[in-house]
Amino acid sequence: MSAKQDRILIFGAGVIGSMYAMKLIEAGFDVTLFAHSKRFKSLSENGLQYTEKGSVKSIQVKVIDTLENDDIYDFIFVTVRYDRSESALLALKDNQSKHIVTMTSNSIGFSSWLDIVGDRLLPAFPGFGGQIKDGVLHARFLPKFIMVTVFGEINGEVTERIENLAKLFKTAKLPYVIKKDMQxxxxxxxxxxxxxxxxxxxxxxxxxxxxxxxxxxxxxxxxxxxxxxxxxxxxxxxxxxxxxxxxxxxxxxxxxxxxxxxxxxxxxxxxxxxxxxxxxxxxxxxxxxxxxxxxxxxxxxxxxxxxxxxx
Incomplete structure (x- = not known):
C-alpha cells in the first residue's frame, strides 16, 4: 500500500479532522475534508490554516460539502463529536467506501453504529487535541506515553485493514496503538x-x-x-x-x-x-x-x- 494510491476522506473539519488532514497531506496522501457552512467557506478560500512556532501557516486541502454514494475512499475518518456520531454515520450509510473509522468516544458499545454501516465500522480514538480560533487550528500535542491514536477491530483480530491503517499512520509519523478490546x-x-x-x-x-x-x-x-x-x-x-x-x-x-x-x-x-x-x-x-x-x-x-x- 503506498501513499499515492490511498484516498482518504475526513468527515468533519473540526480540530481532530483538521489535524489528521494536515498530517496526512504532509505525508503525501490524497486527502479530502468534508465540511459545512463557515468552515467549508474558510477552507475553500484560505486553505487549512494552522499555527506553527507562533506564526499562522496554510496548507491546501480538497474540501467538499456533498458526498456522492459512488465517491469511494480507502478510508473514511469520522471525526465528529460523540453526540453527532450517529447522524454522521447515517450520512455515510449509502456511500460505497469499505472502511469507516470512527474517531470518537463511545460509552455504550457499537450495536447502533453497526446497524447503520455494518462491518465497515472500525472504531478508533484520536491522539491529540487543540482548538480552532477564527478559522485557525491551534494544535495540542501531548507526550506519546499519554496520548496516541488508538484503533482496533471490534472482535480484536489484527486484520488486513488494521495492518493497512497502521502503515498509513506510520507513513504519516503518527504514533498509534492497536487495541484488542476497543469497547x-x-x-x-x-x-x-x-x-x-x-x-x-x-x-x-x-x-x-x-x-x-x-x-x-x-x-x-x-x-x-x-x-x-x-x-x-x-x-x-x-x-x-x-x-x-x-x-x-x-x-x-x-x-x-x-x-x-x-x-x-x-x-x-x-x-x-x-x-x-x-x-x-x-x-x-x-x-x-x-x-x-x-x-x-x-x-x-x-x-x-x-x-x-x-x-
Missing amino acids: AYLITHSVSDIAMLSVLQSENKIIDKKRIGTRKTARQITATLKAYLLAIQKAGVSIDPPMLKMVLKFPNLFLDLFFMTWLRTKMVRDMMLPDYANNANNEIEQLSHDLMKFLNQNDVKSEKHLQSYFC
Missing part, C-alpha cells in the same frame, strides 16, 4: 471524560473561574471518576488503560490535589471558553446518558457508587 478502551475513556469535563458547566452555565480550581470541584471529579470506574468494572468492562485501576486505590485527598492542579492549568482555561465548553457539555450529556443506559443493561446501579464517594 473497553472507549468506555473507560468516556468515564474519564465524563468525570473531568462535566465540571465545565454548572447550573446550565460555564463554571465561574473562581470555582474551577477549588477542592469542591476537584472532589466532584474524584467522586465521579471512582464511582464510574467501579460501575463499569462491575459491568464486566476491563479498565483500559490499566493504570486507571490505580485510581481506585489512591486516597481521595491525593486525587483531589491532583485534579486541583490540573484545573488551574492553561489547558483548562482554554476549555472554559464558551464554544468549547458548550460543545463539550453537549457531548458529555450524551455520553453520560448512554453510559447510564449501558450500566442499566448490565444491572449496575452507579448512583449507589456515587453516593459512597461524595463526602
Whole structure:
C-alpha cells in the first residue's frame, strides 16, 4: 500500500479532522475534508490554516460539502463529536467506501453504529487535541506515553485493514496503538471524560473561574471518576488503560490535589471558553446518558457508587 494510491476522506473539519488532514497531506496522501457552512467557506478560500512556532501557516486541502454514494475512499475518518456520531454515520450509510473509522468516544458499545454501516465500522480514538480560533487550528500535542491514536477491530483480530491503517499512520509519523478490546478502551475513556469535563458547566452555565480550581470541584471529579470506574468494572468492562485501576486505590485527598492542579492549568482555561465548553457539555450529556443506559443493561446501579464517594 503506498501513499499515492490511498484516498482518504475526513468527515468533519473540526480540530481532530483538521489535524489528521494536515498530517496526512504532509505525508503525501490524497486527502479530502468534508465540511459545512463557515468552515467549508474558510477552507475553500484560505486553505487549512494552522499555527506553527507562533506564526499562522496554510496548507491546501480538497474540501467538499456533498458526498456522492459512488465517491469511494480507502478510508473514511469520522471525526465528529460523540453526540453527532450517529447522524454522521447515517450520512455515510449509502456511500460505497469499505472502511469507516470512527474517531470518537463511545460509552455504550457499537450495536447502533453497526446497524447503520455494518462491518465497515472500525472504531478508533484520536491522539491529540487543540482548538480552532477564527478559522485557525491551534494544535495540542501531548507526550506519546499519554496520548496516541488508538484503533482496533471490534472482535480484536489484527486484520488486513488494521495492518493497512497502521502503515498509513506510520507513513504519516503518527504514533498509534492497536487495541484488542476497543469497547473497553472507549468506555473507560468516556468515564474519564465524563468525570473531568462535566465540571465545565454548572447550573446550565460555564463554571465561574473562581470555582474551577477549588477542592469542591476537584472532589466532584474524584467522586465521579471512582464511582464510574467501579460501575463499569462491575459491568464486566476491563479498565483500559490499566493504570486507571490505580485510581481506585489512591486516597481521595491525593486525587483531589491532583485534579486541583490540573484545573488551574492553561489547558483548562482554554476549555472554559464558551464554544468549547458548550460543545463539550453537549457531548458529555450524551455520553453520560448512554453510559447510564449501558450500566442499566448490565444491572449496575452507579448512583449507589456515587453516593459512597461524595463526602
